Structures are given as structure tokens and as C-alpha cells.
Amino acid sequence: MNIDRMQTPELLSLNKFNVDEEEPHIVLDKEICARCEDKPCLVVCSAGLYKLDKSGGISFDYAGCLECGTCRIMCKDKGIVKWVYPRGTFGVSFRHG
Amino acid sequence: MAGIYVYSDKKDLAAELVGFAKGCGKRAIVLTFDERAAKDLSNSGADKVCLLKGDSELVENYGKSIAHLLAEQGAELFVVGATVSGRDIAARVAGYLDCAMVSEASSITYTDGKLVTERMMYGGSVQQSEVLEGLCVVTVRAGKFEAISGAAEVTTLEISADTRTTLVERKDIVKEGADLSVAERIVCVGMALDKREDLQIAHDLAAVLGAEVGCTRGVAEEKHWLPVEQYIGMSGAVVKPKLYLSMGVSGQIQHVFGIRDSQIIVAVNTDPKAPIFKAADYGIVGDMYQVIPLLTKTLKGA
Amino acid sequence: MGDENFDAIVIGAGPAGIACAYTLAKQGKTVLVIERGDSAGSKNVTGGRFYTYALEMVDRGLTAEAALERKVTHEQIMMLSGNRAISVDYYDPSFNRVGGTAQSFTILRAVFDPWFAGKAEEMGATVVCGIRVDDVIEKEGKIVGVIAGGDEMYANVVVAADGVNSFIAQKAGLIKDIESHAVAVGVKEIIELPAQTIEQRFNLKSEEGAARLILGCTEGIHGGGFLYTNKESISLGAVFMPEEVARHGRSLPEMFQEFKMHPAICPLLEGGKTVEYGGHLVAEEGYRGIPKKLYREGFLVCGEAAGFVVNLGYTIRGLDLAVLSGLAAAKAILEAASPAKVGPAYMQQLEAVKLLPIMRALDGFTDALDIPNLFGTYPKVAADLFQKLYAVDGSVPDHLRKQIWGVVKGNKLTLRQLFADGIRGMKAL
Amino acid sequence: MSKVIACYKWVADETDIKVNADSTLDISKAKGKISDYDRNAIEAAVQAAGALGGTAVALTFGTPKAKQSLKDALSRGPAEACYINAEEAARADGAVTAKALAAAVKKIENVSLVVCGEGASDTYARQTAPRIGAVLDWPVITSVSSVRFDGNALIAVRRLEDCMQTVKSELPAVIAVLPEMNSAPIPGLKAVLSAGKKPVTEFKAGDLGVDFAPKTTVSALKAYAMNRKSVIFSEGEIADKVKELTAALRKEGVL
Numbered sequence A: 001m002n003i004d005r006m007q008t009p010e011l012l013s014l015n016k017f018n019v020d021e022e023e024p025h026i027v028l029d030k031e032i033c034a035r036c037e038d039k040p041c042l043v044v045c046s047a048g049l050y051k052l053d054k055s056g057g058i059s060f061d062y063a064g065c066l067e068c069g070t071c072r073i074m075c076k077d078k079g080i081v082k083w084v085y086p087r088g089t090f091g092v093s094f095r096h097g
Numbered sequence B: 001m002a003g004i005y006v007y008s009d010k011k012d013l014a015a016e017l018v019g020f021a022k023g024c025g026k027r028a029i030v031l032t033f034d035e036r037a038a039k040d041l042s043n044s045g046a047d048k049v050c051l052l053k054g055d056s057e058l059v060e061n062y063g064k065s066i067a068h069l070l071a072e073q074g075a076e077l078f079v080v081g082a083t084v085s086g087r088d089i090a091a092r093v094a095g096y097l098d099c100a101m102v103s104e105a106s107s108i109t110y111t112d113g114k115l116v117t118e119r120m121m122y123g124g125s126v127q128q129s130e131v132l133e134g135l136c137v138v139t140v141r142a143g144k145f146e147a148i149s150g151a152a153e154v155t156t157l158e159i160s161a162d163t164r165t166t167l168v169e170r171k172d173i174v175k176e177g178a179d180l181s182v183a184e185r186i187v188c189v190g191m192a193l194d195k196r197e198d199l200q201i202a203h204d205l206a207a208v209l210g211a212e213v214g215c216t217r218g219v220a221e222e223k224h225w226l227p228v229e230q231y232i233g234m235s236g237a238v239v240k241p242k243l244y245l246s247m248g249v250s251g252q253i254q255h256v257f258g259i260r261d262s263q264i265i266v267a268v269n270t271d272p273k274a275p276i277f278k279a280a281d282y283g284i285v286g287d288m289y290q291v292i293p294l295l296t297k298t299l300k301g302a
Numbered sequence C: 001m002g003d004e005n006f007d008a009i010v011i012g013a014g015p016a017g018i019a020c021a022y023t024l025a026k027q028g029k030t031v032l033v034i035e036r037g038d039s040a041g042s043k044n045v046t047g048g049r050f051y052t053y054a055l056e057m058v059d060r061g062l063t064a065e066a067a068l069e070r071k072v073t074h075e076q077i078m079m080l081s082g083n084r085a086i087s088v089d090y091y092d093p094s095f096n097r098v099g100g101t102a103q104s105f106t107i108l109r110a111v112f113d114p115w116f117a118g119k120a121e122e123m124g125a126t127v128v129c130g131i132r133v134d135d136v137i138e139k140e141g142k143i144v145g146v147i148a149g150g151d152e153m154y155a156n157v158v159v160a161a162d163g164v165n166s167f168i169a170q171k172a173g174l175i176k177d178i179e180s181h182a183v184a185v186g187v188k189e190i191i192e193l194p195a196q197t198i199e200q201r202f203n204l205k206s207e208e209g210a211a212r213l214i215l216g217c218t219e220g221i222h223g224g225g226f227l228y229t230n231k232e233s234i235s236l237g238a239v240f241m242p243e244e245v246a247r248h249g250r251s252l253p254e255m256f257q258e259f260k261m262h263p264a265i266c267p268l269l270e271g272g273k274t275v276e277y278g279g280h281l282v283a284e285e286g287y288r289g290i291p292k293k294l295y296r297e298g299f300l301v302c303g304e305a306a307g308f309v310v311n312l313g314y315t316i317r318g319l320d321l322a323v324l325s326g327l328a329a330a331k332a333i334l335e336a337a338s339p340a341k342v343g344p345a346y347m348q349q350l351e352a353v354k355l356l357p358i359m360r361a362l363d364g365f366t367d368a369l370d371i372p373n374l375f376g377t378y379p380k381v382a383a384d385l386f387q388k389l390y391a392v393d394g395s396v397p398d399h400l401r402k403q404i405w406g407v408v409k410g411n412k413l414t415l416r417q418l419f420a421d422g423i424r425g426m427k428a429l
Numbered sequence D: 001m002s003k004v005i006a007c008y009k010w011v012a013d014e015t016d017i018k019v020n021a022d023s024t025l026d027i028s029k030a031k032g033k034i035s036d037y038d039r040n041a042i043e044a045a046v047q048a049a050g051a052l053g054g055t056a057v058a059l060t061f062g063t064p065k066a067k068q069s070l071k072d073a074l075s076r077g078p079a080e081a082c083y084i085n086a087e088e089a090a091r092a093d094g095a096v097t098a099k100a101l102a103a104a105v106k107k108i109e110n111v112s113l114v115v116c117g118e119g120a121s122d123t124y125a126r127q128t129a130p131r132i133g134a135v136l137d138w139p140v141i142t143s144v145s146s147v148r149f150d151g152n153a154l155i156a157v158r159r160l161e162d163c164m165q166t167v168k169s170e171l172p173a174v175i176a177v178l179p180e181m182n183s184a185p186i187p188g189l190k191a192v193l194s195a196g197k198k199p200v201t202e203f204k205a206g207d208l209g210v211d212f213a214p215k216t217t218v219s220a221l222k223a224y225a226m227n228r229k230s231v232i233f234s235e236g237e238i239a240d241k242v243k244e245l246t247a248a249l250r251k252e253g254v255l
Helices: A008-012 A030-035 A070-074 B011-023 B035-041 B059-073 B084-097 B196-209 B217-222 B253-259 B275-279 B288-301 C015-026 C053-058 C109-122 C167-171 C195-201 C242-248 C252-260 C319-335 C339-352 C355-361 C364-368 C377-390 C400-410 C415-428 D036-052 D064-075 D087-091 D094-108 D128-136 D189-195 D238-252
Strands: A016-018 A026-028 A050-052 A058-060 A080-083 A091-093 B003-007 B028-032 B048-053 B075-081 B107-111 B114-121 B126-132 B136-140 B153-158 B165-172 B185-189 B212-215 B243-247 B264-269 B282-285 C005-011 C031-035 C049-051 C071-081 C084-091 C104-106 C126-129 C133-139 C142-148 C151-160 C183-192 C208-215 C223-229 C233-240 C273-283 C299-301 D003-008 D010-012 D032-034 D055-062 D080-085 D111-117 D140-150 D153-159 D163-170 D173-177 D200-204 D216-223 D231-233
Touching: A008 C273, A026 A030, A026 A058, A030 A058, A070 A080, A070 C183, A070 C242, A070 C273, B003 B011, B003 B059, B003 B084, B011 B028, B011 B035, B011 B075, B011 B136, B028 B035, B028 B059, B035 B048, B059 B075, B059 B084, B059 D128, B075 B084, B084 B136, B084 D094, B084 D128, B084 D140, B114 B136, B185 B196, B196 B212, B196 B243, B196 B288, B243 B288, B253 B275, B264 B275, B264 B288, B264 D238, B275 B282, B282 D238, B288 D238, C005 C015, C005 C142, C015 C031, C015 C053, C015 C109, C015 C319, C031 C109, C031 C151, C049 C053, C049 C319, C053 C319, C071 C104, C071 C223, C071 C377, C084 C377, C104 C208, C109 C126, C126 D189, C133 C151, C133 C167, C151 C167, C151 C319, C151 C339, C151 D189, C183 C242, C183 C252, C233 C242, C233 C252, C242 C252, C299 C319, C299 C339, C319 C339, C319 C355, C339 C355, C364 C415, C377 C400, D003 D036, D003 D064, D003 D094, D010 D064, D032 D036, D032 D064, D036 D055, D036 D111, D036 D140, D036 D173, D055 D064, D055 D094, D064 D080, D064 D189, D080 D094, D087 D094, D094 D111, D094 D128, D094 D200, D111 D128, D128 D140, D128 D173, D140 D163, D153 D173, D231 D238
Parallel strands: B003 B028, B003 B075, B028 B048, B048 B153, B075 B136, B185 B212, B185 B243, B243 B264, B264 B282, B282 D231, C005 C031, C005 C151, C031 C126, C071 C208, C151 C299, D003 D055, D003 D111, D055 D080, D080 D200, D111 D173, D140 D173
Antiparallel strands: A016 A091, A026 A080, A050 A058, B107 B114, B114 B126, B126 D216, B165 D163, C049 C104, C071 C084, C133 C142, C142 C151, C183 C233, C183 C273, C208 C223, C223 C233, D010 D032, D140 D153, D153 D163
16 A cells, blocks of 8 residues: 555545435535536535536535535535535544544 | 255255255255245255145244254254345244354355355455354355256155244235346446436447446435436345446445446446446446447447 | 533533533533534544643643643644755654653544543533534523524523534624635545654654644645644645635645645655545634624633634644633633623633633734745745755855845745735734 | 333444455444444334333343443433343354343343344344244244234234235234334434433343353454456557457456
8 A cells, every 4th residue: 555646536435424315414506506607616625526517517416525614615606505514423424533 | 864954935046055065965955835846946956855834824934843853853054045034034943943053154165074154244344254063054145056956855744833923915026127136237327427318328238238227326316317226235236247337436335345246347437546446357447428339339239 | 301401501522612511510510512423523623733731721630641642742844845845843852841741742533532522521511422403592682502403402501612614603693604715724634654654754752743834735825734643643634725726726635635745745654544534624814713702691602613723834723722712611601600791701711711812922923824925935935045055066156145136036026025025924923 | 011122233333444454354443333223123112112002122232342332222212221241242143142132031021022123234144033033932023114013913014025025923022124114213412311311221141041152153254355357448549448348348258
């Protein structure tokens, strides 16, 4: 094993997540996102969860969220219509922290 | 009669277990409750087929009697097909005999006269080996052993049932999608799929391969592009096709758990570091939107 | 029912919340701590160092029992530019006198926080994990309790120690949501290495540790890197201003990976195995970032939720300030003659435990760190200078002053700008 | 009042298990949890106790470490808990586990129903319920997807591979429930707070008169190694990669 550049999916796979399938803690209004020109979420998310899909829209999966809150603060056009912490016991659980 | 006693409510699986018993050089005695199965199994290479008859239609109700039978006959091992009902009977028998039992062994061998088994733990990430002595019980899934042939006598045996539990009703389950667990080839779609309509490229490839289409959890549970029965993984379908080919699947451990009994695993993904490649026999690093249609075309042409 | 009415409800089982609960419980108060993570510390990410004086203020001798990693004996600063690196290593054993309490330790939150929460439980506090507090209950202008997991729970005082995003202080109407210029976002990898390897690479004796802050690793973006040695792992992270990241246009995780692979960083990690990746927001405005009001009747805000973090460039302080604020909150609750007086008493206690004085004194660093050249140009100037000093190729060297001037000009800096940044820096400090 | 017992197992969280370079395992740092399906068993027991007018009792057999599970189990609804605290649990196999649990069921007295999860997250051996039934000589119903009561009778729907089977049995009985039986709720704040005040009965190994010698000997425990060819075509034109792949698959005989 040696140190190498790692993509976020690989990094996130090291963490422990208990994904809340019933209640997503972050919800986007993709129509608003489609109109957003800057899309800062693409670069500021610490987990790299915001991506562009083929048609130029935002693709996002809350499952690997590190719960830092950066996307919420940087979201310009308020396409993030819901951002709360996951319900108790759900979300990321750091083993080291 | 001493030897290995075999039971499964699936007669093909019972035949495979006879194959195992004979492969160990032991006598194989088949237990069955079904007359037709008894007839078919009389050509499975067993030494004896016991058609058990009693007054309950629930096979689980014979657990205690089978335990007595095995003890009386001096059985060495009771090997049972791992179906819902098989697992139940096996554990009851083990309970009444107060003996060792290994559930869903992935391998069983005799080494120095002792039975050595292997099985999976912790969702498939850990393998445990155990050594068993004396009369014990093991359950085994289908497909682990080869059936053989050879004539055996069929004897009928009256056996008593525990009738405290009775059957009220039985309803067949109507399956919505294809049964992935028995599919020979599977094309699996992952989250790299952009939109529902693009499933067509998976269906096109599946048509050429004679494959069923499966997907990852996200495609079924989040996008709802395929029915939930079609997702493969620890909490979904566990498959063992000859060929599993994934497109745009990243390969999280839970998904990989569901495919690792596949004979050949193929992955197509743009990310060379996607974990699926570690679990694959063959892989193409590339965009599935280019690779898959080309693959379909190539296979069609051949 | 006595069950549903506590002297205090503390939201969040981090160092601020637990310091508060510990102190209250020790004095016989009934305290309920509600933590949304599966266990204390499971939602927390910290760069990784803790100053022990704060824990000693909560209870003398606590540090000796605490679940800590390595005592920091090596304070380090590193500047990167291109493939080049300048390192400063300050070794001072006097911070860690034998028989005394070491000044600071590296820590891992998922290890430290459960220990601290356990201590509060020993004192009689009730710590409930796995429950998210959804809202506060307000009656007649006072906060009287919380709604959590569908249940209502009442207390004389609710202490919000729920971290940087502090939704609870927002719900209580004390603060607005964080503004993007007021925070930086940090990411970090935990990389496992054998203790021996860490000690060899960082020139440490057993139990000794290094704490390193790194400039010039953020592509000119306001921010920096950090590296802390734990017992059997290294915490490597970087902090960026998200506003500038958005303008810069390169993804933050990508920039962090670039930093990790720097030829002066990567060899320190060699043979290691990454075991975790975390992200966290950090308040960046120091004293100025503290909300105008930290209390209302029946309600106090502590720790990161109250903006009690300072970034000094050479070190970051947050955990010790969190503990101080929790302690101050508890003392205020204990001493106030009536519920209405708890808030003002809290402000007095924040002075008495020296939290606010410390933050005021360090206020200037915010300005100093606001100099944009600090994160790209100056590390480069320094590296260029070292390059000139150490390059020996047989040619006749220029006069030193000329060399310096050449470097300054080469980096398109004007004297005026240098002077202005200098004055700004001086004034700030 | 009759008692409905929910058996649960405190297991190491499989996601915390570390694999060493030599593929041995380090479970020492793994957090514990109530085995996933056992949460459904506890919920089923609480519901059954409601239907039968009895009380639900959480029962576990574990090492001293399992003590920390009691609060979690009780916060899920049972009125009391019963804990067989024995170091032997670390080495227990299906035989030992069933005998220990059955012995506790006898001690608890007046038990009308024992509910187990279909299988544990660690072993997933699915032996416990049938074995307890055998030890007690009670009727057993496994793979239960729903249940109702009619006087002293229990009517359960079982899910088999190809059919749903409805069976009827007399009480007392042992059932093993599937996770589809219910959705085990996340305990609320008040439930967690009250859990700490509920009564817990603790049995030591010696109290039960059970032989704790396991019937199987574990000879090895190691990480499962994915043994695949990993031939990855990453360079060159896509058309060539596809050609190479089809040739390889043809050779494997899977086309």
C-alpha cells in the first residue's frame, strides 16, 4: 500500500456511513440549479458529491455527505432547498475524527 | 445404516448432495417426503432412498423424528439443502441432537477423518473454517457439488410428526421481474447512467447476450428506473451467473457481495480506480456510452 | 415528571457541551446532553491538537486520564512553492516538563470525545446519543426546552453547543446563517503508519509529537495545510476559503490531493494507508466573528456555534476555547441568582475564564492573515530567496541586497506593496 | 401476565472490522451494535406483547462487553431486560447459544412466545430459533413475514422461495422473523431516557446449568480475498479494447 492521489469516491468508501433512505437530509431543486450559472457546489463540496451530468445538469447523491455545510453556505441561487443534519444515528460516523 | 444422510426439498439439490456424499467415499442415504422426488432420486447414485410418510404436510414438523432416526441409524453426517425449509429442519435436527451444525458451508471436506468446513461471516467479508467431530449437520446451497447417477432402492418409512403447527394456506409468489438468482448472464447498470431512456443500451446488449438486466441499489431505490427486485447486492439479489457484465458500476462492497459467485465478472467504467475493477476478471476503462453500443455491435456481428 | 425537566439541556457532546455538562453535574445539577451522532465525537473533525490548560481548568488532573495521542514537542511551520519547501522546526521540551502536564497534545475526536463524555456521565450527567435536536421550545419569550426525535424535553437552561453550523442558535433567533466569507472549509485524511515510522520521520521520541502548519499549498487561495502526528497515524489536512475556491474553479478535493502528493509532503506519508476522509467548516473571523448576542433568557451558545475559534497562521485554537466556553456557561448557570441573570453571568464568565480576552488579544491575526500574498506570493518569494542563497554554481554571486531586490521584482511585487503588507501585518499584530 | 421474549445478539459492526496485510482480522476496534435483524425481532416482540396483553422482555447472551447493549435494547420498547453475562459467549456456537437462551427462557417463566431475528449480522447462521425450539421442545416457525394471534393460537405467514405459507401454531412457541416484518423505529429521546430506569436481570454462566462447551472448533478466521484475474484494458482505442474483451470472453466460454 502506498500513498497516491485518491478520488473522492475512493476516499469516502473508507468512511462509515449509515444512509437514511427514507429522509434525504439535502434536497435540491434541479430547476433552480439548472439556471444557476456559477454552480459553486461543483468545486467547494469537500466530498465532491456535486457533479455535472451529460446534459449539464447537477447530479448529486447525499449518501457520501461529510455534513460540513459548505454547499449550503456557498449555494448562490438557493437550489439547495433543504439542508439539515441527518436524523439521529444516520449519516457519516467518523472512526477517528 | 451408517453414512451420510441427505435431505432437500429441492430434488436437484438433493442429487448434488448425494454426489458430495459419494465423492467422500461414504454411503449416501436420501430422505424425502415426496413420492415423485423419491422416484427421481432413485437414480441419483445414492445407496438408499427413504420415502418418509407421516401425517403432517409441513416437513418442518418432522425435525424431532429425523433427529431420532439419524441417531438410531448411526448417521455420520446430515447434509441438507440450504432452502428456507431445509435450513429450518437442519437446525431443529441439530437442536434435538445437541450436535454441531454449520450453516451454508461454502466447502466441506473430510481431512483425517474429521469434517472441515468453510463458511462466510460478516456479510461475506470474512471466511471461517471449522472442524467438526461426531454426528453433525451441515447445510449447503445449490451449485456446490455435481450430481451423479446410479440406481438405489426406495424404501418407505413411517415417521411421526409434531402436529402442533398446521398449514392453513399456501400461495405461490408471482415474481415481477426476471429471477436474477438463476440468470446465466447479467448486464448490470450503475449510477453512471444519465437517464432512464439510456437503459436501452443495456437492454440491447442483454438481448445479444441472452442476458437479464440488473442494476445497483441506487438505480432501483433512488432513481426508481428498475424494479427493486432487479438490484444486486447484499440487501438485494445475490447472483451467480456465468457472465456478469457491469456498466458504470463503481463497485461498492455491498454490491460486490452480490456478484462474487459469478464465474466471470466484467466491468466498464470511466474511472480506472473504481473498486469494481479489483473485483473484475476483465475490465475496460472507458465511457460506457461508447463501449457498450460498440460491444453490442461487435457481438451481433460475430 | 422529573424526567422531563432538567436543570440544563446541552445540545452536542463535543468539548464545549461536555465541559459544561461535566461542571454542572459535578455540582449536583441534573443535565441532559443530546448528541446526534451514534457516539460522542462521531460527527466531529478537528485538525488535531488540544491545549491542556483548558481541561485542567475544568478539573485539575483530568489531562492525565484523557484519551490523547502525542504531546506536541515539535512546533513546525512549512512553506511550499512549486516543488520547493522551507521548514522551520521549533523544539521546546519546556512545554512538556517531566512530571508536569504537557502543554498540548494531538488528538482524534472519535477517541477523545467519548472519553470526555464518559467522564461527564461519571459525574452524573445523562448523555444520550443518536438523537438530533430539531428545535427549541419557546414560552413567553423564554427558551424552555427542546424538541428532539418527536419528544419535548424541558430545562431551565438550554445550552447550544452544536457546532459551526449551529442550527439551534439560528432557531433561537440569535444568529443568522453563516456567511460565506466568514468560514473556511477544511478536509483531512487520516493516514495510518506504525508509531516507529512516525517517530523516525519526524525525529520524535516515543509519545512526542509534531504539529505543522503549512503555507503555500492552496494555489494562492486563502488557507493552508496542517499535519499532526498521532500515535499511529498522521492527520493531514488543508483549509480553503470556499469563496475563493469557487472563483478559482478547481475542485477542493483535487487541490488537497495535489498538496498530499507534494514532493516534500508525500515522503512523510510513504507506506501509510489512508483510513478516513473528513470535512469540516472553520469559523475564520476570530473575535469579530462572534455573534452579537450569545444568550437569551433560558438559552446560551457555546463553542464553535458561538464562533470561538482563532486561526493564528502558526497554530489554530478552537478546542481549548470550546472547553472554556462550556466551563463559563456552567459557572454562569451555577452562580446566577435567577434565570434572567444567567445570560449576563455567562458574558462575565467568558471574561473571567479569559476566553474573550484571549480572542480580543489575538484579533489582529485575522487582518494579518487577510493579506492575499501570504498564501501564494510570499511563500514563493521566500523559496526564491533560499534558492538564490543556496545555489552555488561557480558564478560570482550578486550582492545580497541585489539578490533580494531581484527576487522581489521577479515576483512582480512593488516596494509600495511590500511596505503596505508590512505595515498591515505590523498593525494587525 | 405472560412474557414475550425478544432474543438479540450484540455483534461487532462488520464495517469496523480491519483486515491486516496478512488477511488476518482485527475486530478489537469494532464498535458493537444490536444485530440488524434483531431490531426487527425486538419490535415484533413489543408488538406481540401488546397484542397478547403481556410484557416484552429483551434477552441477550453475551460477553461482559454486551452490557452496553441493554440500554439500546430497552430503548426499543421492552419493559425489562435479561442478560446472560458470560465470557463463554465469545466462543459460543449455535448449540451453546440456543441452550443458554432456552435456559434463561425457562428461568423467566410464564413465557408465551420467543421471538428471534432470522439471522445475526455476524454469522447469519439462522440456527438460533429452531434450536431454541428444539431445546424447549416448543413449536417453531421461521422466516415469518407477519403474525397475528387468535386466543392461544399464533397464525404466521412465512416467506419461502416460491410461496407464502400461512401456518397456525399453539403457544408457547418460537418464531424467527424476517426484516420485512416491521420497520424497527429509531428510539426517541424519551424512550432512551426511560431505558436506563428499566429493570435488568443478570444471569451468570453458572446460574443456568448449561454445558458451555462448543460443538464446533473454529480453526481459522480470515478475510475473504477476491481472487479475480483483473485484466483491465485501459490504453488505446475503444474499438481495440472491445475486441480484446470479446476475445477474452470467448476464450472463457461465457458468451
